[in-house]
Amino acid sequence: MLSEELEVSIRTIYRDVAHLIGQRVPISGEAGVGYILGPGYDMPPLALLPAELEAIILGAQWVAAHGEKELSRAALDVLTKVKAVIPPALQPFISIPSTATKLPLDALQGKDDRASLRAAIRAGMKLRLHYRDQQGEVTERIVWPVVLGYSDITCMLIAWCELRQGFRHFRTDRIHAVELLDEKIGEPRSRLLQRWKVQRITALAKITTETG
Structure with missing residues:
Protein backbone atom coordinates (compact mmCIF):
# COMPACT_ATOMS: atom_id res chain seq x y z
CA MET A 1 0.00 0.00 0.00
CA LEU A 2 1.27 3.46 -0.91
CA SER A 3 0.66 4.89 2.57
CA GLU A 4 2.76 2.13 4.15
CA GLU A 5 5.59 2.57 1.66
CA LEU A 6 5.70 6.33 2.24
CA GLU A 7 5.05 5.92 6.00
CA VAL A 8 2.14 8.37 6.05
CA SER A 9 -1.57 8.05 6.76
CA ILE A 10 -4.12 7.12 4.09
CA ARG A 11 -5.75 10.50 4.66
CA THR A 12 -2.46 12.19 3.75
CA ILE A 13 -2.34 10.22 0.49
CA TYR A 14 -5.90 11.25 -0.40
CA ARG A 15 -5.16 14.90 0.40
CA ASP A 16 -1.92 14.96 -1.60
CA VAL A 17 -3.53 13.25 -4.62
CA ALA A 18 -6.37 15.77 -4.53
CA HIS A 19 -3.78 18.56 -4.47
CA LEU A 20 -1.99 17.06 -7.50
CA ILE A 21 -5.26 16.75 -9.39
CA GLY A 22 -5.93 20.40 -8.56
CA GLN A 23 -2.57 21.22 -10.14
CA ARG A 24 -3.79 19.50 -13.34
CA VAL A 25 -1.65 16.40 -12.95
CA PRO A 26 -3.50 13.73 -15.05
CA ILE A 27 -4.49 11.34 -12.26
CA SER A 28 -7.62 9.23 -12.55
CA GLY A 29 -9.29 7.04 -9.93
CA GLU A 30 -10.94 7.53 -6.58
CA ALA A 31 -10.32 7.06 -2.87
CA GLY A 32 -10.61 3.46 -1.73
CA VAL A 33 -10.24 2.12 -5.29
CA GLY A 34 -6.89 3.37 -6.55
CA TYR A 35 -5.23 5.94 -8.76
CA ILE A 36 -3.58 5.84 -12.19
CA LEU A 37 -1.19 8.45 -13.57
CA GLY A 38 -2.02 9.38 -17.13
CA PRO A 39 0.41 8.30 -19.90
CA GLY A 40 3.00 10.73 -21.17
CA TYR A 41 3.20 12.80 -18.00
CA ASP A 42 6.66 13.75 -16.77
CA MET A 43 7.56 15.56 -13.58
CA PRO A 44 9.45 18.84 -13.97
CA PRO A 45 13.24 18.37 -13.94
CA LEU A 46 13.45 19.93 -10.49
CA ALA A 47 10.39 20.68 -8.37
CA LEU A 48 11.50 22.42 -5.16
CA LEU A 49 9.61 24.22 -2.43
CA ILE A 96 19.60 37.33 -3.52
CA PRO A 97 19.75 34.53 -0.89
CA SER A 98 18.08 34.89 2.49
CA THR A 99 20.71 32.70 4.16
CA ALA A 100 24.39 33.09 4.95
CA THR A 101 27.13 31.10 6.68
CA LYS A 102 30.14 32.17 8.69
CA LEU A 103 33.52 32.23 7.01
CA PRO A 104 35.95 29.50 8.12
CA LEU A 105 37.95 30.33 11.24
CA ASP A 106 40.73 27.79 10.71
CA ALA A 107 43.88 29.54 9.53
CA LEU A 108 45.10 26.27 7.98
CA GLN A 109 41.93 25.80 5.97
CA GLY A 110 42.60 24.41 2.49
CA LYS A 111 46.24 23.38 3.12
CA ASP A 112 45.54 19.68 3.74
CA ASP A 113 44.85 17.01 1.13
CA ARG A 114 41.20 16.23 1.81
CA ALA A 115 40.54 15.20 -1.78
CA SER A 116 42.83 12.18 -1.30
CA LEU A 117 41.14 11.35 1.98
CA ARG A 118 37.70 11.43 0.41
CA ALA A 119 38.91 9.27 -2.48
CA ALA A 120 40.24 6.68 -0.03
CA ILE A 121 36.95 6.69 1.89
CA ARG A 122 34.95 6.11 -1.30
CA ALA A 123 37.29 3.32 -2.42
CA GLY A 124 37.42 1.66 1.00
CA MET A 125 41.24 1.59 1.02
CA LYS A 126 43.65 1.80 3.94
CA LEU A 127 45.81 4.87 4.50
CA ARG A 128 49.25 5.39 5.98
CA LEU A 129 49.27 8.66 7.89
CA HIS A 130 52.19 10.65 9.26
CA TYR A 131 50.37 12.53 11.99
CA ARG A 132 51.60 15.41 14.14
CA ASP A 133 50.12 15.55 17.66
CA GLN A 134 49.63 18.59 19.90
CA GLN A 135 53.23 18.36 21.11
CA GLY A 136 54.53 18.36 17.54
CA GLU A 137 55.62 14.71 17.56
CA VAL A 138 55.00 12.87 14.26
CA THR A 139 53.86 9.24 14.38
CA GLU A 140 53.02 6.80 11.60
CA ARG A 141 49.58 5.17 11.60
CA ILE A 142 47.78 2.67 9.36
CA VAL A 143 44.10 3.60 9.45
CA TRP A 144 40.80 2.54 7.96
CA PRO A 145 39.13 5.83 6.90
CA VAL A 146 35.44 6.07 7.77
CA VAL A 147 34.21 9.64 7.23
CA LEU A 148 35.33 13.28 7.15
CA GLY A 149 33.70 15.47 9.78
CA TYR A 150 33.53 19.21 9.17
CA SER A 151 33.04 22.04 11.66
CA ASP A 152 33.44 25.82 11.56
CA ILE A 153 37.04 25.64 12.74
CA THR A 154 38.53 22.37 11.51
CA CYS A 155 38.06 19.08 9.70
CA MET A 156 38.46 15.63 11.26
CA LEU A 157 39.20 12.28 9.66
CA ILE A 158 37.36 9.64 11.66
CA ALA A 159 39.16 6.34 11.19
CA TRP A 160 39.89 2.98 12.79
CA CYS A 161 43.53 3.05 13.91
CA GLU A 162 45.40 -0.26 13.67
CA LEU A 163 48.02 0.97 16.16
CA ARG A 164 45.48 1.90 18.86
CA GLN A 165 42.93 -0.75 17.87
CA GLY A 166 40.13 1.76 18.12
CA PHE A 167 38.47 4.74 16.49
CA ARG A 168 40.48 7.94 16.46
CA HIS A 169 39.85 11.48 15.24
CA PHE A 170 42.69 12.97 13.19
CA ARG A 171 42.71 16.70 12.49
CA THR A 172 43.40 17.01 8.79
CA ASP A 173 45.63 20.06 9.28
CA ARG A 174 47.92 17.89 11.44
CA ILE A 175 48.31 15.15 8.83
CA HIS A 176 51.92 15.68 7.73
CA ALA A 177 51.72 13.16 4.86
CA VAL A 178 49.22 10.61 3.57
CA GLU A 179 49.75 7.52 1.44
CA LEU A 180 46.99 5.48 -0.17
CA LEU A 181 47.75 1.79 0.36
CA ASP A 182 46.85 -0.98 -2.05
CA GLU A 183 44.85 -2.81 0.60
CA LYS A 184 41.15 -2.83 1.41
CA ILE A 185 39.92 -1.90 4.88
CA GLY A 186 39.10 -4.83 7.13
CA GLU A 187 35.30 -4.56 7.13
CA PRO A 188 32.50 -2.76 5.27
CA ARG A 189 32.60 1.00 5.81
CA SER A 190 28.87 1.04 6.63
CA ARG A 191 29.57 -1.27 9.57
CA LEU A 192 32.53 0.81 10.68
CA LEU A 193 30.40 3.94 10.54
CA GLN A 194 27.67 2.29 12.61
CA ARG A 195 30.20 1.09 15.20
CA TRP A 196 31.66 4.59 15.47
CA LYS A 197 28.20 6.09 15.96
CA VAL A 198 27.41 3.61 18.74
CA GLN A 199 30.73 4.35 20.44
CA ARG A 200 30.11 8.10 20.18
CA ILE A 201 26.61 7.83 21.65
CA THR A 202 27.92 5.65 24.50
CA ALA A 203 30.72 8.12 25.25
CA LEU A 204 28.31 11.09 25.27
CA ALA A 205 25.91 9.22 27.54
CA LYS A 206 28.78 8.46 29.96
CA ILE A 207 29.82 12.11 30.05
CA THR A 208 26.22 13.17 30.69
CA THR A 209 25.90 10.68 33.55
CA GLU A 210 29.18 11.75 35.16
CA THR A 211 28.33 15.45 34.99
CA GLY A 212 24.62 15.14 35.68
Whole structure:
Protein backbone atom coordinates (compact mmCIF):
# COMPACT_ATOMS: atom_id res chain seq x y z
CA MET A 1 0.00 0.00 0.00
CA LEU A 2 1.27 3.46 -0.91
CA SER A 3 0.66 4.89 2.57
CA GLU A 4 2.76 2.13 4.15
CA GLU A 5 5.59 2.57 1.66
CA LEU A 6 5.70 6.33 2.24
CA GLU A 7 5.05 5.92 6.00
CA VAL A 8 2.14 8.37 6.05
CA SER A 9 -1.57 8.05 6.76
CA ILE A 10 -4.12 7.12 4.09
CA ARG A 11 -5.75 10.50 4.66
CA THR A 12 -2.46 12.19 3.75
CA ILE A 13 -2.34 10.22 0.49
CA TYR A 14 -5.90 11.25 -0.40
CA ARG A 15 -5.16 14.90 0.40
CA ASP A 16 -1.92 14.96 -1.60
CA VAL A 17 -3.53 13.25 -4.62
CA ALA A 18 -6.37 15.77 -4.53
CA HIS A 19 -3.78 18.56 -4.47
CA LEU A 20 -1.99 17.06 -7.50
CA ILE A 21 -5.26 16.75 -9.39
CA GLY A 22 -5.93 20.40 -8.56
CA GLN A 23 -2.57 21.22 -10.14
CA ARG A 24 -3.79 19.50 -13.34
CA VAL A 25 -1.65 16.40 -12.95
CA PRO A 26 -3.50 13.73 -15.05
CA ILE A 27 -4.49 11.34 -12.26
CA SER A 28 -7.62 9.23 -12.55
CA GLY A 29 -9.29 7.04 -9.93
CA GLU A 30 -10.94 7.53 -6.58
CA ALA A 31 -10.32 7.06 -2.87
CA GLY A 32 -10.61 3.46 -1.73
CA VAL A 33 -10.24 2.12 -5.29
CA GLY A 34 -6.89 3.37 -6.55
CA TYR A 35 -5.23 5.94 -8.76
CA ILE A 36 -3.58 5.84 -12.19
CA LEU A 37 -1.19 8.45 -13.57
CA GLY A 38 -2.02 9.38 -17.13
CA PRO A 39 0.41 8.30 -19.90
CA GLY A 40 3.00 10.73 -21.17
CA TYR A 41 3.20 12.80 -18.00
CA ASP A 42 6.66 13.75 -16.77
CA MET A 43 7.56 15.56 -13.58
CA PRO A 44 9.45 18.84 -13.97
CA PRO A 45 13.24 18.37 -13.94
CA LEU A 46 13.45 19.93 -10.49
CA ALA A 47 10.39 20.68 -8.37
CA LEU A 48 11.50 22.42 -5.16
CA LEU A 49 9.61 24.22 -2.43
CA PRO A 50 11.10 27.56 -1.28
CA ALA A 51 12.25 26.06 2.03
CA GLU A 52 13.87 23.13 0.19
CA LEU A 53 15.70 25.53 -2.10
CA GLU A 54 16.91 27.58 0.88
CA ALA A 55 18.23 24.39 2.50
CA ILE A 56 20.21 23.57 -0.65
CA ILE A 57 21.58 27.12 -0.87
CA LEU A 58 22.61 27.18 2.80
CA GLY A 59 24.35 23.83 2.47
CA ALA A 60 26.15 24.89 -0.69
CA GLN A 61 27.21 28.16 0.93
CA TRP A 62 28.71 26.30 3.86
CA VAL A 63 30.61 23.87 1.65
CA ALA A 64 31.85 26.71 -0.56
CA ALA A 65 33.20 28.50 2.53
CA HIS A 66 34.56 25.52 4.46
CA GLY A 67 35.41 22.82 1.92
CA GLU A 68 38.68 22.41 0.14
CA LYS A 69 39.10 23.75 -3.40
CA GLU A 70 37.44 20.81 -5.19
CA LEU A 71 34.35 20.74 -2.96
CA SER A 72 34.06 24.54 -2.89
CA ARG A 73 34.02 24.66 -6.69
CA ALA A 74 31.52 21.79 -6.82
CA ALA A 75 29.18 23.57 -4.39
CA LEU A 76 29.12 26.68 -6.58
CA ASP A 77 28.56 24.52 -9.67
CA VAL A 78 25.55 22.91 -7.96
CA LEU A 79 23.99 26.32 -7.38
CA THR A 80 24.56 27.22 -11.03
CA LYS A 81 22.87 24.01 -12.19
CA VAL A 82 19.92 24.48 -9.82
CA LYS A 83 19.45 28.08 -10.96
CA ALA A 84 19.34 26.92 -14.59
CA VAL A 85 16.28 24.70 -14.04
CA ILE A 86 14.15 26.40 -11.39
CA PRO A 87 11.28 28.68 -12.46
CA PRO A 88 11.77 32.47 -12.64
CA ALA A 89 9.78 33.03 -9.44
CA LEU A 90 12.42 31.13 -7.46
CA GLN A 91 15.48 32.74 -9.09
CA PRO A 92 15.84 35.44 -6.38
CA PHE A 93 16.38 32.71 -3.77
CA ILE A 94 19.78 32.12 -5.41
CA SER A 95 20.67 35.58 -6.76
CA ILE A 96 19.60 37.33 -3.52
CA PRO A 97 19.75 34.53 -0.89
CA SER A 98 18.08 34.89 2.49
CA THR A 99 20.71 32.70 4.16
CA ALA A 100 24.39 33.09 4.95
CA THR A 101 27.13 31.10 6.68
CA LYS A 102 30.14 32.17 8.69
CA LEU A 103 33.52 32.23 7.01
CA PRO A 104 35.95 29.50 8.12
CA LEU A 105 37.95 30.33 11.24
CA ASP A 106 40.73 27.79 10.71
CA ALA A 107 43.88 29.54 9.53
CA LEU A 108 45.10 26.27 7.98
CA GLN A 109 41.93 25.80 5.97
CA GLY A 110 42.60 24.41 2.49
CA LYS A 111 46.24 23.38 3.12
CA ASP A 112 45.54 19.68 3.74
CA ASP A 113 44.85 17.01 1.13
CA ARG A 114 41.20 16.23 1.81
CA ALA A 115 40.54 15.20 -1.78
CA SER A 116 42.83 12.18 -1.30
CA LEU A 117 41.14 11.35 1.98
CA ARG A 118 37.70 11.43 0.41
CA ALA A 119 38.91 9.27 -2.48
CA ALA A 120 40.24 6.68 -0.03
CA ILE A 121 36.95 6.69 1.89
CA ARG A 122 34.95 6.11 -1.30
CA ALA A 123 37.29 3.32 -2.42
CA GLY A 124 37.42 1.66 1.00
CA MET A 125 41.24 1.59 1.02
CA LYS A 126 43.65 1.80 3.94
CA LEU A 127 45.81 4.87 4.50
CA ARG A 128 49.25 5.39 5.98
CA LEU A 129 49.27 8.66 7.89
CA HIS A 130 52.19 10.65 9.26
CA TYR A 131 50.37 12.53 11.99
CA ARG A 132 51.60 15.41 14.14
CA ASP A 133 50.12 15.55 17.66
CA GLN A 134 49.63 18.59 19.90
CA GLN A 135 53.23 18.36 21.11
CA GLY A 136 54.53 18.36 17.54
CA GLU A 137 55.62 14.71 17.56
CA VAL A 138 55.00 12.87 14.26
CA THR A 139 53.86 9.24 14.38
CA GLU A 140 53.02 6.80 11.60
CA ARG A 141 49.58 5.17 11.60
CA ILE A 142 47.78 2.67 9.36
CA VAL A 143 44.10 3.60 9.45
CA TRP A 144 40.80 2.54 7.96
CA PRO A 145 39.13 5.83 6.90
CA VAL A 146 35.44 6.07 7.77
CA VAL A 147 34.21 9.64 7.23
CA LEU A 148 35.33 13.28 7.15
CA GLY A 149 33.70 15.47 9.78
CA TYR A 150 33.53 19.21 9.17
CA SER A 151 33.04 22.04 11.66
CA ASP A 152 33.44 25.82 11.56
CA ILE A 153 37.04 25.64 12.74
CA THR A 154 38.53 22.37 11.51
CA CYS A 155 38.06 19.08 9.70
CA MET A 156 38.46 15.63 11.26
CA LEU A 157 39.20 12.28 9.66
CA ILE A 158 37.36 9.64 11.66
CA ALA A 159 39.16 6.34 11.19
CA TRP A 160 39.89 2.98 12.79
CA CYS A 161 43.53 3.05 13.91
CA GLU A 162 45.40 -0.26 13.67
CA LEU A 163 48.02 0.97 16.16
CA ARG A 164 45.48 1.90 18.86
CA GLN A 165 42.93 -0.75 17.87
CA GLY A 166 40.13 1.76 18.12
CA PHE A 167 38.47 4.74 16.49
CA ARG A 168 40.48 7.94 16.46
CA HIS A 169 39.85 11.48 15.24
CA PHE A 170 42.69 12.97 13.19
CA ARG A 171 42.71 16.70 12.49
CA THR A 172 43.40 17.01 8.79
CA ASP A 173 45.63 20.06 9.28
CA ARG A 174 47.92 17.89 11.44
CA ILE A 175 48.31 15.15 8.83
CA HIS A 176 51.92 15.68 7.73
CA ALA A 177 51.72 13.16 4.86
CA VAL A 178 49.22 10.61 3.57
CA GLU A 179 49.75 7.52 1.44
CA LEU A 180 46.99 5.48 -0.17
CA LEU A 181 47.75 1.79 0.36
CA ASP A 182 46.85 -0.98 -2.05
CA GLU A 183 44.85 -2.81 0.60
CA LYS A 184 41.15 -2.83 1.41
CA ILE A 185 39.92 -1.90 4.88
CA GLY A 186 39.10 -4.83 7.13
CA GLU A 187 35.30 -4.56 7.13
CA PRO A 188 32.50 -2.76 5.27
CA ARG A 189 32.60 1.00 5.81
CA SER A 190 28.87 1.04 6.63
CA ARG A 191 29.57 -1.27 9.57
CA LEU A 192 32.53 0.81 10.68
CA LEU A 193 30.40 3.94 10.54
CA GLN A 194 27.67 2.29 12.61
CA ARG A 195 30.20 1.09 15.20
CA TRP A 196 31.66 4.59 15.47
CA LYS A 197 28.20 6.09 15.96
CA VAL A 198 27.41 3.61 18.74
CA GLN A 199 30.73 4.35 20.44
CA ARG A 200 30.11 8.10 20.18
CA ILE A 201 26.61 7.83 21.65
CA THR A 202 27.92 5.65 24.50
CA ALA A 203 30.72 8.12 25.25
CA LEU A 204 28.31 11.09 25.27
CA ALA A 205 25.91 9.22 27.54
CA LYS A 206 28.78 8.46 29.96
CA ILE A 207 29.82 12.11 30.05
CA THR A 208 26.22 13.17 30.69
CA THR A 209 25.90 10.68 33.55
CA GLU A 210 29.18 11.75 35.16
CA THR A 211 28.33 15.45 34.99
CA GLY A 212 24.62 15.14 35.68
